[in-house]
Amino acid sequence: MVCDICGKNPATVHLTEIIDNQMNELHLCEECAHKKSAQMEQQFGLSDLLAGLADFEKPGKDEKEPVSIKCPNCGLTYKDFKKIGRLGCGECYAAFRNFLGPLLKRIHGSNTHCGKCPVKPAAAGGSKGSRRKPDAQELRCRLQKAIEMEAYEEAARLRDQIKELEKKQANDKESNEKS
Numbered sequence: 001m002v003c004d005i006c007g008k009n010p011a012t013v014h015l016t017e018i019i020d021n022q023m024n025e026l027h028l029c030e031e032c033a034h035k036k037s038a039q040m041e042q043q044f045g046l047s048d049l050l051a052g053l054a055d056f057e058k059p060g061k062d063e064k065e066p067v068s069i070k071c072p073n074c075g076l077t078y079k080d081f082k083k084i085g086r087l088g089c090g091e092c093y094a095a096f097r098n099f100l101g102p103l104l105k106r107i108h109g110s111n112t113h114c115g116k117c118p119v120k121p122a123a124a125g126g127s128k129g130s131r132r133k134p135d136a137q138e139l140r141c142r143l144q145k146a147i148e149m150e151a152y153e154e155a156a157r158l159r160d161q162i163k164e165l166e167k168k169q170a171n172d173k174e175s176n177e178k179s
Contacts, residue, residue, distance in 0.1 A: 003029035005036075071095040136165050 001011045009029030015036070017024045028036060069078045073091035078099060081087060093100060134142070139162045146155040 001027050003027065003032050005029075005032040069095060069099075136162055136169075139165065 003009050003011045004027050006029060009031065011027035012030055013028045013033035015026040015028065015033075017026065026036070070076070071088055071092045072095065074088035076088035076092055078096055081092070081096065087093065087096070139158055143155055143158040143162065146152075146158055
């Protein structure tokens with residue numbers, strides 16, 4: 001199959017556009033797909049999406065208007081973040097915390113990470129392939145996902161793991177109180 005735009009190169013990217021309830025399939029080569037993605041980003045950029053989502057949360061009485069908040073490390077303002085759709089540095093997360101939390105919750109459905117953890121490299125003190133032990137909150141999140149996916153054996157295993165962890169934490173707390 002050849003590219004629908006240039007008609008020369010083999011189509012390696014397949015897009016389905018739905019405009020006004022009409023479906024249109026495009027088969028593009030890499031070069032034309034790159035040009036098409038640049039056009040789409042200009043028409044509807046990530047920053048526009050984030051700006052639209054960020055506007056839903058009104059600041060509380062004691063919070064500053066979000067556009068006047070500035071990161072003390074890189075100087076990025078919340079207004080600039082809304083415009084470009086990217087944070088300037090790691091400190092921006094702390095500077096814009098009150099506004100990013102609700103935004104992340106709206107985008108991802110949660111503002112707490114409930115996914116896999118990276119493997120700890122051996123140089124950082126972990127054995128090859130070692131991972132940190134999940135806490136009860138992470139296990140509950142994984143349990144909920146297992147239930148939603150109807151993976152009941154996995155859900156039962158996670159339920160037992162949570163009970164075991166909570167029992168261990170209760171015993172540890174009891175031991176510390178006796179000491």
